[in-house]
Amino acid sequence: MLNLVLFGPPGAGKGTQSQYLVEKYGLMQLSTGDMLRGEIAQGTPLGLEAKLLMAEGKLVPDAVVIGMISNKLDANKGGAGFIFDGFPRTVAQAEALDELVKSKNEAIAAMIALEVNEEELERRLLERGKASGRPDDANPEVIRRRIKEYNDKTAPVAEFYRNQNKFSSVNGIGSKEEILNSVVAIIDSL
Numbered sequence: 001m002l003n004l005v006l007f008g009p010p011g012a013g014k015g016t017q018s019q020y021l022v023e024k025y026g027l028m029q030l031s032t033g034d035m036l037r038g039e040i041a042q043g044t045p046l047g048l049e050a051k052l053l054m055a056e057g058k059l060v061p062d063a064v065v066i067g068m069i070s071n072k073l074d075a076n077k078g079g080a081g082f083i084f085d086g087f088p089r090t091v092a093q094a095e096a097l098d099e100l101v102k103s104k105n106e107a108i109a110a111m112i113a114l115e116v117n118e119e120e121l122e123r124r125l126l127e128r129g130k131a132s133g134r135p136d137d138a139n140p141e142v143i144r145r146r147i148k149e150y151n152d153k154t155a156p157v158a159e160f161y162r163n164q165n166k167f168s169s170v171n172g173i174g175s176k177e178e179i180l181n182s183v184v185a186i187i188d189s190l
């Protein structure tokens with residue numbers, strides 16, 4: 001299996017690049033953000049718990065997202081591999097993911113980070129909010145809170161993979177095709 005973590009701040013382009021990689025390598029995309037929005041849309045207790053935190057731009061508890069990922073891994077055995085998009089977002093999540101894949105005799109092959117400066121992130125998220133209607137993309141204050149959460153809690157996750165010699169990064173500014181080419185070059189060198 002080829003298991004990849006696509007990493008970067010909100011608005012870096014993880015979702016877009018994940019979709020290309022799904023097509024190119026036949027991987028399954030696991031986006032905890034999409035799963036949480038699905039729970040909210042269905043009005044589940046988990047969705048109700050997550051909704052307020054997401055609207056404020058705060059991370060939801062580790063146990064919630066780890067549980068969702070664990071269920072997805074159990075339900076999708078024997079595929080080409082997974083792209084983790086928006087997960088892990090804390091070091092505790094990264095440790096839990098290592099344990100989950102190890103228990104299935106699998107491993108994370110690489111983390112690939114998309115690098116985009118904060119000014120560009122804010123611009124992209126506000127633009128996306130106009131089309132997507134995502135409440136957390138519409139409000140500059142919430143966007144800044146999400147970027148702060150990323151800097152405080154998520155950025156250290158890069159170190160976790162760097163220590164395992166699994167970290168690579170690409171410039172996340174440019175055309176979608178240029179960025180994809182950089183990502184593919186890393187994957188094909190694994």
Ligand code: AMP
Binds near residue numbers: 033034087
């Ligand atoms: P995203 O679609 O990845 O930008 O996620 C939207 C929101 O969902 C985030 O701002 C968090 O509130 C929540 N979320 C998504 N993934 C995670 C995660 N791995 N850990 C904690 N919260 C998450």
